[in-house]
Amino acid sequence: MIENILSLLIWIPIISGLFLLFFNKKIYILNTYNIFINFIVFILSIFLLLSFNESNAAFQFVEKIEWIPSINIFYHLGVDAISVLLILLNTIIFLIVSFYNSTLIVKKTNQYYASFLIANGLTIGVFSALDAILFYIFFEALLIPMFLIIGIWGGANRIYASIKFFLYTFLGSILLLVAFLYINSSISSFSVISFYESDFSLIEQEWLFIAMAIAFAIKIPMFPFHTWLPDAHVEAPTSGSVVLAAILLKVGAYGFIRFVIPVVPMGAQSLDVFFITLSLIAIVYVGLVAIAQNDMKKLIAYSSISHMGFVTLGFFVIFQLFDNTQSGSDMIISLSGSMYQIISHGFVSAALFMCVGSIYDRYKTKKISDLSGLLNQMPVYSWFFVFFALANCGLPGTSSFVGELLVIMSSFKANYIYAFFASTTLIISAVYSLWLVKRVVYGEVKITLEECIDANLIEKILLFVLAILVLILGFYPDYIMNFMNATLENMTNNIILKI
Amino acid sequence: MIIENTLNSLMNFIPEIILFIMSMIVLLAGTFRFSTKYVFHITLLSVVTALLLSFQNYAVNASLLFNSSIIKSNVTDFFKYVCYFIFLVQILISRNYLVDKKLASGEFYSLLLFALLGCFVIISSNNLIVLFLGIELSSLSLYSLIALNRSSIISSEAAIKYFVLSTIASGIILFGFSYLYGITGSLSIEDIAKHQNLNESSNLYLFSYILVFIGVAFKFAVAPFHMWLPDVYEGSPLPVTNFIASIPKIAFFVLAYRFLEDNPIINNDNFSKLLLLLGMFSILAGNLFALAQKKIMRMLAYSGVANAGFIFLGIFLAVNNNFSIAAFYVVSYSITIVSAISIITFMSSKKFDLVYINDLKGLSNRSGYIAILLMITLLSTAGIPLTIGFYAKYLILDAMIDRGLIIATVIVVLMTVIGLYYYLRVIWFMFFERGSNSLINTIGKFNLFVLSLIPTSIILIFLFPDYIFKYVFEILT
Numbered sequence: 001m002i003e004n005i006l007s008l009l010i011w012i013p014i015i016s017g018l019f020l021l022f023f024n025k026k027i028y029i030l031n032t033y034n035i036f037i038n039f040i041v042f043i044l045s046i047f048l049l050l051s052f053n054e055s056n057a058a059f060q061f062v063e064k065i066e067w068i069p070s071i072n073i074f075y076h077l078g079v080d081a082i083s084v085l086l087i088l089l090n091t092i093i094f095l096i097v098s099f100y101n102s103t104l105i106v107k108k109t110n111q112y113y114a115s116f117l118i119a120n121g122l123t124i125g126v127f128s129a130l131d132a133i134l135f136y137i138f139f140e141a142l143l144i145p146m147f148l149i150i151g152i153w154g155g156a157n158r159i160y161a162s163i164k165f166f167l168y169t170f171l172g173s174i175l176l177l178v179a180f181l182y183i184n185s186s187i188s189s190f191s192v193i194s195f196y197e198s199d200f201s202l203i204e205q206e207w208l209f210i211a212m213a214i215a216f217a218i219k220i221p222m223f224p225f226h227t228w229l230p231d232a233h234v235e236a237p238t239s240g241s242v243v244l245a246a247i248l249l250k251v252g253a254y255g256f257i258r259f260v261i262p263v264v265p266m267g268a269q270s271l272d273v274f275f276i277t278l279s280l281i282a283i284v285y286v287g288l289v290a291i292a293q294n295d296m297k298k299l300i301a302y303s304s305i306s307h308m309g310f311v312t313l314g315f316f317v318i319f320q321l322f323d324n325t326q327s328g329s330d331m332i333i334s335l336s337g338s339m340y341q342i343i344s345h346g347f348v349s350a351a352l353f354m355c356v357g358s359i360y361d362r363y364k365t366k367k368i369s370d371l372s373g374l375l376n377q378m379p380v381y382s383w384f385f386v387f388f389a390l391a392n393c394g395l396p397g398t399s400s401f402v403g404e405l406l407v408i409m410s411s412f413k414a415n416y417i418y419a420f421f422a423s424t425t426l427i428i429s430a431v432y433s434l435w436l437v438k439r440v441v442y443g444e445v446k447i448t449l450e451e452c453i454d455a456n457l458i459e460k461i462l463l464f465v466l467a468i469l470v471l472i473l474g475f476y477p478d479y480i481m482n483f484m485n486a487t488l489e490n491m492t493n494n495i496i497l498k499i
Numbered sequence: 500m501i502i503e504n505t506l507n508s509l510m511n512f513i514p515e516i517i518l519f520i521m522s523m524i525v526l527l528a529g530t531f532r533f534s535t536k537y538v539f540h541i542t543l544l545s546v547v548t549a550l551l552l553s554f555q556n557y558a559v560n561a562s563l564l565f566n567s568s569i570i571k572s573n574v575t576d577f578f579k580y581v582c583y584f585i586f587l588v589q590i591l592i593s594r595n596y597l598v599d600k601k602l603a604s605g606e607f608y609s610l611l612l613f614a615l616l617g618c619f620v621i622i623s624s625n626n627l628i629v630l631f632l633g634i635e636l637s638s639l640s641l642y643s644l645i646a647l648n649r650s651s652i653i654s655s656e657a658a659i660k661y662f663v664l665s666t667i668a669s670g671i672i673l674f675g676f677s678y679l680y681g682i683t684g685s686l687s688i689e690d691i692a693k694h695q696n697l698n699e700s701s702n703l704y705l706f707s708y709i710l711v712f713i714g715v716a717f718k719f720a721v722a723p724f725h726m727w728l729p730d731v732y733e734g735s736p737l738p739v740t741n742f743i744a745s746i747p748k749i750a751f752f753v754l755a756y757r758f759l760e761d762n763p764i765i766n767n768d769n770f771s772k773l774l775l776l777l778g779m780f781s782i783l784a785g786n787l788f789a790l791a792q793k794k795i796m797r798m799l800a801y802s803g804v805a806n807a808g809f810i811f812l813g814i815f816l817a818v819n820n821n822f823s824i825a826a827f828y829v830v831s832y833s834i835t836i837v838s839a840i841s842i843i844t845f846m847s848s849k850k851f852d853l854v855y856i857n858d859l860k861g862l863s864n865r866s867g868y869i870a871i872l873l874m875i876t877l878l879s880t881a882g883i884p885l886t887i888g889f890y891a892k893y894l895i896l897d898a899m900i901d902r903g904l905i906i907a908t909v910i911v912v913l914m915t916v917i918g919l920y921y922y923l924r925v926i927w928f929m930f931f932e933r934g935s936n937s938l939i940n941t942i943g944k945f946n947l948f949v950l951s952l953i954p955t956s957i958i959l960i961f962l963f964p965d966y967i968f969k970y971v972f973e974i975l976t
Binding site for chain 1: 863878883884885889893894896897900901905908909912913915916919920923924927930931932964965968969972
């Protein structure tokens, strides 16, 4: 079993999700089934984490089967430390979402759960595929369940949002396919490992970089490709938003660290200032945009874009770090800061979207101007809401602090101007997070509900678990840092060799 | 010796002969006002018999029949199997529609069989005269099939348009044939293809090839020769549209293959540029026009124009006799479009015609299964992974990049994104919108089973494509 653990992780949720499409039973049976499958996947991913040898930088649990030998495509799976962490993040979030879903009442429940199960399997596929075309297939197929989740179960303007989401991402990913085909036509292999050994001229690398970077920049999303995200978030159902923010954005970041930077480092190096500028614009400008929002979901969506700006900043400063110091150790710190930010943002944004979703369920509004004085009616909720808002603005002791600190530190070594702009986020994110809390949680009660229910047991447990995770990651970052170290070291060595 | 040869030829051509005899019988049965139920069963029986007999006759090696005017090889057999499969699905699905619309008659089925026979003759011909007979047999049957619904004005309009334009195209093809015969002194396509270009006649040879391929482009509805397609799709009865959209395309692809196989002209700069430009223009025009359509058949017609452009690109990329890419595209597109039109046929009934895309609003609430089938089909036409259409587009893009046509590839790719929009529009109407479509007919277990055959195979071939790839690559390279 241990050899095929990745296949199990991918196909158990997909097949059980497909089965669920034709299986419409009583709601509690569906709930139990859904939670059970997600739990199995979660246990398997824990098992993967424990049996993973983090001192070995090579890909592990490799499965390589001939899939389409006539056009040189393999069913090739394998994980390194980055993938293992993201798979774990993925299974935790989907487990939480499956519990959260059981508190909701939605139409076409079986199809709703099935979409999430299929999305779960496909995301694990994205994180573990080592064949570029296999990666592309999972990457693209992931659009379909998300498209349906937003489009069928979303809000009033869901059609516009889902179409924009689909077309935007498809535009990027088809350019990615062209880049993969180009690489294949010169090295005649789709394996990621041979991608790493490829050797392209500077001009080729630049074009390949542009094609691939647009694909992942749309997915992350980076300024100015970000406009689909607020729409998608506002219209998506709460669980959809959680998955979108916690998982799908990370697929874009994963693409950068798996394909763009190691495969075409020279192209990335020659265009890095441009991308750093875009990241800084995302951090500062999009942060300012977030302040002005009146819709809570939109605010958190813009704050997500701003936080993902840190991730891309951490990815792209490594070239200037290397120019300044000629050693790989700073590059590792910068990359691990970005990775930490990815994981931390996964938990924090998931929790925030869950809070907002529950407020919406009770008050039927997401407008900040309609809400006030939540503390009086939902004290437990308000406590968690304040906690995650603080975590969102990077309070020391929470997980966001570690990632942001590492990235700001690294950008200081690269160029102090970058660090100056990056650190304004400490103010800006505090403004939007705390002002949100001030307007929504405190103040006079505006809407008095007949019977206002505070968080129910499941919600309390879920938010509590997320809070604990955020705190553990904030106080004890060492485990994850050490876990990633060998992989990132190997990756930076490869990059240094190629530039 | 002669008798032996003739007997052998007849034995190898027996499926087509049976089709011919049976279409006569069906015609007679129609004349004597047999119940249409029997006519339908006779048609079904004759197609199944012909299919079984051609399975029995399958041979790996090519053989020339009837004084080498007919060729029979694994290529022709493969395409004929695809045609049989498509045809069976079509007539099974269209039965209820035809009865509802009072179109089911002996004439209909016999003309349909004649059209199929004509396409088979095109597929297996190795002689210009026989080839032209095949083209005319299928076209003439189709003219009358389009006009079959005599009470409908748009039907007659479509028939006239198709008749006039198609005749001109046939004329152009025939003009090209006459030059080819004049240059090479032979009617055999094999000899013509192997004809070494002599310097003084090479331009004329090229010219006649261009004439033939303009005719082919017309039959494929490659832009700018696509004007007839939307009107014909809209005007003709749905089962006839279903036929026009698929089987003649396969037949004319085989014609193109036969003309270009082992022929250095495909490396000729002017000729290959013509194919490339036609293909690119068609992808551009088809996708852009399809965006503006409100009627579902017109949308599918323009998407057909775009896909025909891809087929031309596939033919353009067939250097070193590698026609497998184009062949895979043709087969994948044909079965997908047949699935789409069959689903639309199935949903139309006595009281209701599915004309506008708006009519599909809220389909998933009424019949989720049909909506899922149509979604799979449309995603395959758009080339999204998890469907066979992905590999079809993938192979074309891959070959284009291998040829170094990066800019053209990027244009094609951007057009695919635009194309995706109108497929998604249908999907969102079905799944995301509410609507009352109580008139849509979705009853019939057996029909549902037949309808799900193609979507299921679309997904299964996506998961396990290697057998198909190996087979197609082997026979067509």
